[in-house]
Amino acid sequence: MTTTRQTARRLQLTVLAVLAVVGLFVVKLVDLQVVRAEELTVAAESRRTIPVTTHGIRGSIVDANGVVLADSVERYDITAAPVNVKPTTFITQDGERVEVSTVEAVAKIAELTGTSSADLMAELTADPSSQFAYLVKAVDLATFQAVWDLDIAWVYSDMRPSRVYPSGAIAGNLVGFLGTDEPLAGTERRWDECLASTPGQSSYERGADGVRLPGSLVVEQEPVDGATVHLTIDSDLQWFAQQALATRGTEVGADWGTAMVVRVATGEIVAAADWPSIDPNDLNSVGPNDAGARSFVAPFEPGSIMKPVAFAALLDQGLITPNTQLVVPGNYTEGLPPGENITDVFSHGDLRWTATGILMNSSNIGTVMLSNQLTEKQKYEYFMKFGFGQPTAVDFLGESVPGNHGRVFSPEEIDSVSEKTQMFGQGITATSAQMASLYQTLGNGGVRMPLTLVAGCEWPDGTWTNVPVPQGERVVSEYAADTTIQMMETVASQGGLRSVISIPGYRVAAKTGTGEVAENGRYGAERIVSLAGVVPADDPEYAIVVTFGKPDIMKSSAAAAPTFNAIMEQVIKTFRVQPSTEAAPNLPLTW
Amino acid sequence: MSALPLASPRPGRRSAPERHLEVAPTRAQRRARPRLLPAIVTMGGIGAILLAQLLLSIVLADGAYRIADLQRDQRSLQREEQALAEQLEVLSSTQNLTANAEHLGMIASGNPVFLDLSTGAVSGNPTPAGGSLTGATGNQIGNSLLSGSTLVDPVTATATNPVTPTGTGASGATTPPPPGMIPSPTR
Numbered sequence: 001m002t003t004t005r006q007t008a009r010r011l012q013l014t015v016l017a018v019l020a021v022v023g024l025f026v027v028k029l030v031d032l033q034v035v036r037a038e039e040l041t042v043a044a045e046s047r048r049t050i051p052v053t054t055h056g057i058r059g060s061i062v063d064a065n066g067v068v069l070a071d072s073v074e075r076y077d078i079t080a081a082p083v084n085v086k087p088t089t090f091i092t093q094d095g096e097r098v099e100v101s102t103v104e105a106v107a108k109i110a111e112l113t114g115t116s117s118a119d120l121m122a123e124l125t126a127d128p129s130s131q132f133a134y135l136v137k138a139v140d141l142a143t144f145q146a147v148w149d150l151d152i153a154w155v156y157s158d159m160r161p162s163r164v165y166p167s168g169a170i171a172g173n174l175v176g177f178l179g180t181d182e183p184l185a186g187t188e189r190r191w192d193e194c195l196a197s198t199p200g201q202s203s204y205e206r207g208a209d210g211v212r213l214p215g216s217l218v219v220e221q222e223p224v225d226g227a228t229v230h231l232t233i234d235s236d237l238q239w240f241a242q243q244a245l246a247t248r249g250t251e252v253g254a255d256w257g258t259a260m261v262v263r264v265a266t267g268e269i270v271a272a273a274d275w276p277s278i279d280p281n282d283l284n285s286v287g288p289n290d291a292g293a294r295s296f297v298a299p300f301e302p303g304s305i306m307k308p309v310a311f312a313a314l315l316d317q318g319l320i321t322p323n324t325q326l327v328v329p330g331n332y333t334e335g336l337p338p339g340e341n342i343t344d345v346f347s348h349g350d351l352r353w354t355a356t357g358i359l360m361n362s363s364n365i366g367t368v369m370l371s372n373q374l375t376e377k378q379k380y381e382y383f384m385k386f387g388f389g390q391p392t393a394v395d396f397l398g399e400s401v402p403g404n405h406g407r408v409f410s411p412e413e414i415d416s417v418s419e420k421t422q423m424f425g426q427g428i429t430a431t432s433a434q435m436a437s438l439y440q441t442l443g444n445g446g447v448r449m450p451l452t453l454v455a456g457c458e459w460p461d462g463t464w465t466n467v468p469v470p471q472g473e474r475v476v477s478e479y480a481a482d483t484t485i486q487m488m489e490t491v492a493s494q495g496g497l498r499s500v501i502s503i504p505g506y507r508v509a510a511k512t513g514t515g516e517v518a519e520n521g522r523y524g525a526e527r528i529v530s531l532a533g534v535v536p537a538d539d540p541e542y543a544i545v546v547t548f549g550k551p552d553i554m555k556s557s558a559a560a561a562p563t564f565n566a567i568m569e570q571v572i573k574t575f576r577v578q579p580s581t582e583a584a585p586n587l588p589l590t591w
Numbered sequence: 592m593s594a595l596p597l598a599s600p601r602p603g604r605r606s607a608p609e610r611h612l613e614v615a616p617t618r619a620q621r622r623a624r625p626r627l628l629p630a631i632v633t634m635g636g637i638g639a640i641l642l643a644q645l646l647l648s649i650v651l652a653d654g655a656y657r658i659a660d661l662q663r664d665q666r667s668l669q670r671e672e673q674a675l676a677e678q679l680e681v682l683s684s685t686q687n688l689t690a691n692a693e694h695l696g697m698i699a700s701g702n703p704v705f706l707d708l709s710t711g712a713v714s715g716n717p718t719p720a721g722g723s724l725t726g727a728t729g730n731q732i733g734n735s736l737l738s739g740s741t742l743v744d745p746v747t748a749t750a751t752n753p754v755t756p757t758g759t760g761a762s763g764a765t766t767p768p769p770p771g772m773i774p775s776p777t778r
Binding site for chain 2: 067071073142164168170235247279282504573581
C-alpha cells in the first residue's frame with residue numbers, strides 16, 4: 001500500500017522530469033531562433049525557390065486552304081558535361097553495354113549527327129572542368145534518338161524550338177523568315193504580335209547540392225502559344241504564278257518579276273508572286289535584294305497600265321464617251337517646255353481615233369489630249385482615291401516607309417511635263433499591289449475594296465483577332481468602271497497580242513504597259529513591261545497584273561503576255577470561273 | 592483487544608488456516624469488467640485499418656510509377672507524332688506533289704467545261720489536256736527540305752503493300768496498279 005507521501009513524491013518527480021524536458025526544448029529553441037539564427041538563414045538561402053521561364057510554341061502561318069507555310073517544330077541540342085568525361089566510356093552497342101575509348105564514342109556521335117569528330121573532341125577538351133558544353137545543335141528527332149540510344153553517361157540533351165517552312169520558296173516573299181533572335185522579314189515580322197508565344201512562369205526548390213527537389217514545381221502562369229496567321233493566298237496558285245514568272249523571266253532575261261491575282265469582289269489577294277523568291281529554309285538561296293517582296297514595297301513607273309485611270313476619270317466626269325472622236329497627231333508639244341515632246345510607241349501622222357481606239361492602241365498623245373480636260377487637282381484626287389501614293393490596306397512590312405509606297409505629285413509640286421506624262425504612267429510611281437488594286441476597283445464597278453493578305457489570327461482557344469472588315473470606297477461611277485473595262489476588251493480581242501492573251505469562251509479585258517526606266521535622271525533603254533487585266537470582262541471575278549523588270553530581250557509587254565495568259569487560265573481552273581455568256585459590245589476604234 | 596495502532600500485516604504465524612478469500616463481484620462490477628471479444632475486435636480492426644493503409648499507399652505508389660511511365664511514353668509518342676507531321680507537311684508541298692504527279696505521267700488539264708444541272712446546258716470551250724505543269728525547264732521554285740528523291744514508284748509501292756484487286760480493272764496489262772491506287776473513270 002502506498003502512502004500519501006510516496007504518491008506525492010512520485011508526483012513531484014514526474015513534474016520535475018516534465019519540467020526538465022521542457023527546459024531542454026526551450027534551450028534548444030533559444031539556440032536555434034536566437035543564437036544560430038544568422039547561420040541557419042544563410043544555409044536556407046541555398047534552398048530558395050528558383051524561377052523558371054517556360055516557353056510556348058510560336059504560331060504557324062497557313063494559306064486560305066489550311067496548307068502550312070511556316071511551322072514550329074522541336075529540335076534537340078546534344079550537350080555534354082566535360083567534367084564527367086573519362087578516357088573510356090560505356091556505350092550501348094547492339095543491345096550490349098561495351099566499354100570503348102572516348103575517342104571512339106565521340107566518333108560514333110559524329111557519324112550519327114554528320115559532324116566532324118575533331119570538332120566534337122575540341123568541344124570536350126576545351127575546358128575539362130566545365131559542367132556544360134554544346135556538342136551538336138538542333139538535330140531532328142531521328143538523329144537525337146540514335147545518339148540517345150548510345151546511352152553515354154556524360155551526354156545530355158536540351159529541347160530547342162525551331163522553325164520550318166514546308167513549302168520552301170512558295171510564298172517565301174510573303175512569309176518571311178526568322179533570324180537568331182527575332183523575325184527579320186515578311187509576315188513573320190509584321191504579324192509577330194499574333195505569332196509570338198507568351199512565356200509562362202514556374203518555380204521549383206533546389207537543395208544545397210543543386211538537385212531539384214521532387215514535387216516542388218509550382219506553375220504560376222501557363223505559357224500561351226502563339227496564334228495561327230491565316231493568309232488569303234492559295235499556295236498552289238502561288239506556286240504556279242512563281243513558276244510561270246521564273247520560266248518566262250529567265251527566257252527574256254528579266255531582273256525580276258511580279259504577279260498579283262486579286263479577287264475583285266472582296267479585295268483578297270489570292271496570289272502575290274515575286275521572282276526571284278527566297279526559300280526561308282535556306283537564307284542563301286537568293287541575294288539580299290530579292291529576299292523581300294517587291295510586289296508590295298518596290299514602286300516603279302508603271303507605264304501604260306496606268307492609262308485606265310485617265311479614262312475612268314474622264315468617263316466619271318462625263319467628259320468623254322467610248323465613241324468620243326479625236327484627231328491624234330504623231331508628235332505633241334503643247335504646254336511642254338521647249339525641246340520636250342511626247343510621242344506614241346509607233347510613229348504616225350494624224351490619225352482619227354475614238355477614245356476606245358486611243359486606249360486600244362495605247363496612244364500617249366491621245367491620252368494626254370483627252371486628259372487636258374481634267375484639272376490638275378482632279379487628276380491628283382483620282383490618283384489618291386485609287387490608292388496611289390499611299391500604303392495599301394495590307395500594310396506589308398516596309399510599305400509605310402516613305403518612298404516604298406510610290407509617289408503621286410501634288411498639284412503644287414508637279415511640273416508641266418509630269419502633269420501630262422503621269423496620265424500614261426511616267427512621272428508617277430506605283431507598286432504592283434497598287435496596280436492590282438486599280439484593276440480590282442475597275443472590275444468591281446468602281447468600288448475600291450481594301451486589299452487583304454491576312455484573313456485573321458486564330459488563337460489556340462479558338463478566338464479570332466485582327467479579322468479585317470473591308471469597307472468599300474466608291475472611286476468612280478459604275479458606268480465609268482464598266483465602260484473602261486469594255487474599252488479594255490478591245491486590247492484582248494483586237495490588239496496585237498490577241499492571239500496570246502485571249503481565251504476561247506471568256507471575255508478578257510487587258511491593258512499592256514511598257515514603262516521606261518529612269519537611271520541617273522535620264523530615261524534609258526531599260527523597260528519595265530507589264531500586262532494587267534480582269535477576267536471575265538462581263539462580270540469580273542479576278543484582277544491579274546504581271547510585270548517583268550528590265551528584260552534583256554523582248555522589251556515590250558509581249559514578254560509578259562504568255563505569263564498573263566497562263567496565270568489567267570490557271571485562275572479559271574482553280575476557281576472554276578464560268579465562261580462569258582454574252583458577246584462583247586462592238587466599240588469602234590476609228591471614225 | 593489491543594490499543595496498538597494498525598500495523599501492516601506481518602507474515603508468519605497463522606492463526607487460522609489460510610482461506611483464499613476473493614471479493615465477490617456484484618452484477619454491476621461483473622458487467623464493468625472488460626471483455627475479451629471486443630478487445631480482440633478493436634485491436635483486429637485497428638490492425639486491419641493500418642494494413643489497409645499500407646496496402647493503399649503501396650498501390651498509390653505503384654500507380655504513381657505507372658503514371659510517370661505512361662507520361663514518359665506519351666511525351667515520346669507526341670515527339671514522334673510531331674516529327675512525322677513535319678515530314679508529312681514537307682511531302683505535301685506543291686513541289687513534291689507535282690514531281691510525283693509527273694512521275695506517274697499525269698498532265699495538265701485543259702479548259703474546264705461546265706454543265707448547268709438545272710438547264711442541262713454545257714458551256715465552255717473544251718481543249719485537250721496536255722503538257723507538263725512545270726514545263727520543259729522543270730520546277731523552278733525550290734524547297735530545300737525536299738532533299739534526295741521523294742518520288743514514289745507505284746510498282747514497288749504495291750509490291751511492298753500488296754492489295755488484292757477486286758474489280759475487273761485493266762485488260763491484262765503486265766502490272767496494273769490495283770483499283771483504288773490511281774483513280775480511273777468507270778467506262
